[in-house]
Amino acid sequence: MSHKKKVTIYDLAEKINYSPSTISRALKDHKSISKKTTKLIKKAAQEMGYRPNSLAASLRNSKSNTIGIMISRINRPFISxxxxxxxxxxxxAGYNVIISQSNDLFDNEVSNAKVLCxxxxSGLVVSLSMETTNYDHFRQFEEMGVPVVFVDRVPDQFNSYRVVIDNYRAGYDATKHLIDEGCKRIAHFAGSQKMNVYRDRKNGYLDALRDAGMEVDEKLIYEFYTLSSEEGEKATQELLSLPDPPDGLFSSNDTAAVSAILCAKKNNVKVPEELAVIGFNDDPVASxxxxxxxTITHPAIKMGEISAKRILEHDPDSLDKDVAEITILNTDVIIRDSSRKKSKQN
Amino acid sequence: MSHKKKVTIYDLAEKINYSPSTISRALKDHKSISKKTTKLIKKAAQEMGYRPNSLAASLRNSKSNTIGIMISRINRPFISxxxxxxxxxxxxAGYNVIISQSNDLFDNEVSNAKVLCxxxxSGLVVSLSMETTNYDHFRQFEEMGVPVVFVDRVPDQFNSYRVVIDNYRAGYDATKHLIDEGCKRIAHFAGSQKMNVYRDRKNGYLDALRDAGMEVDEKLIYEFYTLSSEEGEKATQELLSLPDPPDGLFSSNDTAAVSAILCAKKNNVKVPEELAVIGFNDDPVASxxxxxxxTITHPAIKMGEISAKRILEHDPDSLDKDVAEITILNTDVIIRDSSRKKSKQN
DNA sequence: GTATTACATGCAATCGATTGTGTAAAATTT
DNA sequence: AAATTTTACACAATCGATTGCATGTAATAC
Structure with a gap:
């Protein structure tokens, strides 16, 4: 009934008459321990059911081999x-990951940062909450020499690693695609303009319009907070009720884009003929x-891999605290039916 | 440039001339330390930027306040x-969570279990990999007195906590719903029958048919391995090519169900008129x-909450190692258009 | 005014692994 | 055979927080 008491290197040491230090070294194949002894110790460890206590090792080495992750909410396609x-x-690489959600609340993010610190x-990967505009709570990691990787939703200025896509470019390309398909009045669902992610997408949209000699109509631009389907539905309804409704829509995420499609259908507005739509993220719902x-691809898994690698490969001795290392990934325009006004190929 | 060295209770002790033990007690409001001293110590801790080292505390207390999670893959709606x-x-509750994916591979699950152990x-929440039929790698937790909560995909026999839905019932209800809608030949996409989750759903399906006096046609039953859209598409194509194709389909997940709908549409088979479909999980795509x-609801978040609570409330002194505590959650049939053959209400 | 109790704090061991330094014995060199 | 180097291992401190026990002082009781 009682729990098996854990076997430590001291138990092992006593049992087979070696010192704990020898045990410790043998178990990690330290060269100063003879082959024979090492084999013997490992065998004994096996037999006695020895299990290393990683907490003890972490404490001693002051490295936990753990990557902390701070995100808004786990249950979204991109984040998961x-x-x-x-x-x-x-x-x-032998690392664990600890996860904490901010639910897009700044205060949660701050307290989560404290807990993880x-x-x-050993490192932190962060995608900022919607509310975050102050980044002081990440200084503590910097001070401890813990590398911080911001991914996707990143601060404008913070000397650290950043892994992002070129949102401006993606916004430009998405809009350009609609223009190429013949759209004359293109609406935009933007996310919070406090986040550079959404700001950049919007700027790409604006510049694409300008480059095509099209006017920017503020009535066609919505700034959403969460880019939810509710927001998308409501805005679409308004757009369709305009005297001069749009014939194209670039939404900063797929959720709102899908709700726009559904709303258009409900209103007997044909997609893409009367309203061409392009989203962002390539969520499963998109297809x-x-x-x-x-939509626009958002290479989530790859961004995760790169973020992790930044931490794993981080050199603690590098003195360049004053440099930001930014990785920018490519995105692609995925052309599906919702925007295919004239092009039939592809 | 150099990292700020961490402030420990010893630094504090030296600075303000108290012993480390007093510092430690004061910081956690131990009653044997006077109010005045406590206040003074806390103030000093604040000023010197003291931060507790949870690793040290965990080691000393041999409790990490961390919940381990083992799942197949994070990026699926139910799991996330x-x-x-x-x-x-x-x-x-002041706990962290560590996550590890098995990618549905048994060997990964075994090695992840070792790492987490x-x-x-402090506790483990597990949803088994597809391949798992042997549960010995969870014994180590039992032996250490660490509570294990199996959720959704659970072992048939293992004395521990289990948090599940009534899959038999859900399968029965889903099938019954199709029967009520007038389906005469109902197909079934089953998952691996090594997993009781899918076995139970299938049994519910079979019994619903029998109770309705309908024959079971093995040609209409597919056992999938991953219930992917590829598998769903292929099987649907076969089903529709039968001389006597089904007029109803109960799929054990939404992914395959959706692929069936899309395949049917491609073949000009009307859903639900010619083929009524019901899925399982209520993934976002379903709507x-x-x-x-x-589809059938699958209360993922709630199951997660309950699983965590089982661990948080676990009494380590409870001697009932020989009892399994099973929590069964209700599911609901969500009736949408894909199965609404005659009922127009609701 | 002495005895008893309560209060506030310090001492030192502990959790388990790691590692710099020291040392005896064995191996090698000359 | 003496000197030198190498090999193989042990000692003891360390990481930082926790806690049972001891101790000294102040407060209360008789």
Missing amino acids: SLISGIEETARL DSQV IVDPSLS | SLISGIEETARL DSQV IVDPSLS
């Missing part, structure tokens, strides 16, 4: 894939909705 | 919501696909 990429890479994480949603 | 529920509950997790997919 991002985490998946981080975890896979971390695990293969106190947990002695399921009818008509299927054109 | 499950994790979300666990994390939220754990965090509010060595990490001294997006056209026609919208009827």
Whole structure:
């Protein structure tokens, strides 16, 4: 009934008459221990069911081999894939991952940062909450020499690693695609303009319009907070009620884009003929909705892998605290039915 | 440039001339330290930027306040919501969560179990890999007195906590619903019959048919390995090519169900008129696909919350190692368009 | 005014692994 | 055979927080 008491290197030492230090060294194949002794010790360890206590090792080495992850919410396609990429890479390198959700609340993010810092994480991967505009709570990691990797939703200025896509470019390309398909009035669902992710996408949209000699109509631009389907539905309804409704829509995420498609259908507005739509992220729903949603790829798993690698390969002795290392990944326009006004190929 | 060295209770002790033990007690409001001293110590701790080292505390107390999670893959709707529920509950109780994916491979699951056990997790939440039929790698937790909560994909026999839905009932209800809608030949996409989750759903399906006096046609029953859209598509194609194709389909997950709907549409088979479909899980895609997919709810977040609570409330002194505590959650049939043959209400 | 109790704090061991330094014995060199 | 180097291992401190026990002082009781 009682729990098996844990076997430590001291138990082993006593049992087979070697010192704990020899045991410790033998178990990690330290060269100063003879082959014979090493084999003997390992065998005994096996037999006695010895299991290393990683907490003790972590404390002694003051490194936990753990990567902390701070995100808004796990149960979103992009985020869960991002985490998946981080975890896979971390695990293969012998690292654990600790996860904490902010639920997009700044205060949660701050307290989570504290907890993770106190947990002695070896590195931190962060995708900021919607509310975050102050980044002081990440200074503590910097001070402890713990590398911080911001991914996707990143601060404008913070000397650390950043893993992002070129949101401006993606926004430009998405909009350009609609223009190429013949759209004349293109609406935009933007996310919070406090986040550079959404700001950049919007700027790409604006510049694409300008480059095509099209006017920017502020009535066609919505700034959402969460880019939820509710927000998307409501805005679409308004757009369709305009005297001069748009014939194209670039949404900063797929959720709102899908709701726009559904709303259009409900209003007997044909997609893409009367309203061409392109989203962002390539969520699973994008290929399921009818008509299927054109969108921008968001390489979540790969971004996770790269983020993890940044931490794993981080050189603690590098003195360049004053440099930001930014990795920018490519995105692609995926053309599906929701925007295919004239092009039939592809 | 150099990292700020961490402030420990010894630094504090030296600075303000108290012993480390007093510091330690004061910081956690131990009653044997006077109010005045406590206040003074806390103030000093604040000023010197003291941060507790949770590793040290964990080692000393041999409890890490960490919940380990073992799942197949994070980036699936059910799993990510499950994790979300666990994390939220754990965090509010001051616990961290460590995640590891098995990618549905048994060997990964075994090695992950070892890692988490060595990490001294306070408890473990597990949803088994597809391949798992041997559960010996969970014994080590039992031996250490670490509570294990199996959720959703659980072992048939293992004395521990289990958090599940009534899959038999759900399978029965889903099938019964199709029968009520007038289906005469109902196909079934089953998952691996090595997993009781899918076995139970299938048994519910079989019994519903029998109770309705309908014959079971093995040609209409597919056993899938991953229940992927590829498998679903292929099987649907076969089913529709039968001389006597089914007029109803109960799929053990939404992914395959959606692929069936899309395949049917491609073949000009009307859903639900010619083929009524019901899925399982209520993934986001279920309400997006056209026609919208009827399905069975799978209370992922709630299951996560309960799983976490089982661990948080676990009494280590309880001697009932020989009892399994099973929590069974209710599911509901969500009727959408894909199965609404005659009922128009609701 | 002495005895008893309560209160506030310090001492030192502990959790388990790691590692710099020291040392005896064995191996090698000359 | 003496000198030198190498090999193989042990000692003891360390990481930082925790806690049972001891101790000294102040407060209360008789």
